Amino acid sequence: MNKSFVVITCLATSLLTLNGVSGYPAKPPVKVAPNAKKSITGADVKLPAGFSATVVAEEVGAARHIVVTKTGDIYVKLAKLKDGKGIYRLRDTNKDGVVDERTGFGDYPGTGIFIRNGYLYTSSNNSIFRYKLNENQEVVNPDAPEKLVSGLREKDRDKSKSIAVDNQGNIYVNIASDNDACREAGTGKGLMPCPLLDSAAGIWRFKADVPDQPFSSGVRFATGLKNVVGLDWNSKTNSLFVLQHGRGKFDDFYPQYYTPKQSAELPAETMYEVHQGDDAGWPYVYYDHFQKKKILAPEYGGDGKKTGSAKTINPVAAFPAHMGPNGLLFYTGTAFPEKYRNGAFIAFHAQSQELHKGYLIGFVPFKNGKPSGPWEIFADNFAGTDLVKPTGPVQHRPCGLAQGPDGSLYVTDDLNGTLFRISYQAANHKATASSKK
Secondary structure, X not given: OOHHHHXXXXXXXXXXXXXXXXXXXXXXXXXXXXXXXXXXXXXXXXOOOOEEEEEEEOOOOOEEEEEEOOXXXXXXXXXXXEOOEEEEEXXXXXXXXXXXXXXXXXXXXXXXXXXXXXXXXXEOOOOEEEEEEOOOOOEOOOOOOEEEEEOOOOOOXXXXXXXXXXXXXXXXXXXXXXXXXXXXXXXXXXXOOOHHHHOXXXXXXEEOOOOOEEHHHOEXXXXXXXXXXXXXXXXXXXXXXXXXXOOOOOOOOOOOOXXXXXXXXXXXXXXXXXXXXXXXXXXXXXXXXXXXXXXXXXXXXXXXXXXXXXXXXXXXXXXXXXXXXXXXXXXXXXXXXXXXXOOEEEEEEEEEOOOOEEEEEEEEOEEOOEEOOOOEEEEEOOOOOOOOOOXXXXXXXXXEEEEOOOOOEEEEEOOOXXXXXXXXXXXXXXXXXXXXX
C-alpha cells in the first residue's frame, strides 16, 4: 500500500476517534470553478496499491448518479440539461476503455437513476419515471417514459430526488428540507413541531410499477433526514441505507454554546440503515462525532451537551461535517480484494474543515450487514489541488458511483463532467466479477 494512502487513512481514523474538538483551525472551504481548463488524469487519483484510475469520458455535463448495464453501457443522469437532454447513454464501441458514442434522451434535469427488473428508473426534481429495457438493457422507447410519481416537493435548494428500488416492487425517494434548521425566519427559534416533516426531510415510498401516483399516495417511510443524496438498497441486508447531509451553522444565534470553529466542524454527516417508521431526529437532534452521541439542537433547548431523544435512531457510521456524501454503493463484485466485498463506497462532494480533506471516495468495511471498522479514504485528489494550501480551484466533485459488470468502480464528477473508472490488478490476482444489477 502506498505511503500517502496510509498517512491519509491514519489521519482520518485518528481524528474520528478523538473525544473533543480537534486542534485544526477553521478555514474557509476552497472555492470550486466550473469549466476550469485544467483537468486531472486518472494517474493523478491517489489509490491503494494495486488500484488504478482511468478517465472514461470528459465534458459529459453535470453528471450526478449513474448505472452501468450488464453489457457495459453507462446511463448517467444530469443535474442540468446538455443539448436539451437530461440522461445520456455512454458506450465504448471499440472496447478501448474510452466512451466513443453518446446518446441523449429525457428532457428533464435531475439526480436519481437506478436499474431493477428490466426497467431504468430515473427522477427529475419533482417526479419519477421509468423506461422499459430490452434483453441488452437498452432503453426501448427513450421518448416515451412512463411517469410513476409526480408532485414531489421542489424548492430552490436541495431539490435533488435520489432513488432506490427494492426487490418487492417499491421505489424510495428522498425529499429534502429547504430550511436548514427549521427555524423561524431571521431568528434562532425552532418551529415546533417542524411543519416540513409532513412533506419533506425524509424518505417516501411508492410503488415501482404503478403509473400516475400523486405525492399523497406515497408512504412516509422514514423521517428526520434533512437531506439525503446518497442512498442504496443493500441486497445482503434487504434494507435501505442512506447518507444524510448535516445542517449548517450553530454559532450565528448561539455563540454562548458554539464557537465558529465548532460550528464549522459540527454536526457529523451520517449513514443510517432505515426501516419503515424510523426517525433520524432532524431538526430536533443532531449527531456529534466528537462526543459520539446524539445532541439536542439549540433551537429546541440544547446547549451543545444535552443528549438528544432516545426515540431517534443512531447512525451506523459518521463522517466529518460538510463533506457532502452524495453517492453510496454497496460493492457486490469480487474483482476487488476481500476487504471491499459487501462494503460501502461513498462519494464525498464537498470538503471538511476538520480534516482539510474532501472531494474524495471513502470506504466503510461491512461484516454481517454492519460496519466492521472505521471509514477510510479510498480515492483522493479529485480536487487536483492541496486543500490545506490550494494552488488553484477544485477540478472535480465526485457525485455518483456505479459498479461495472467486471467489478470496476465508476465515479461521476458533476463539476466538469468527467467520468472515472477505478479497477484493481495485483500479481497473481484471479477473480471474477458480478454485477449488482
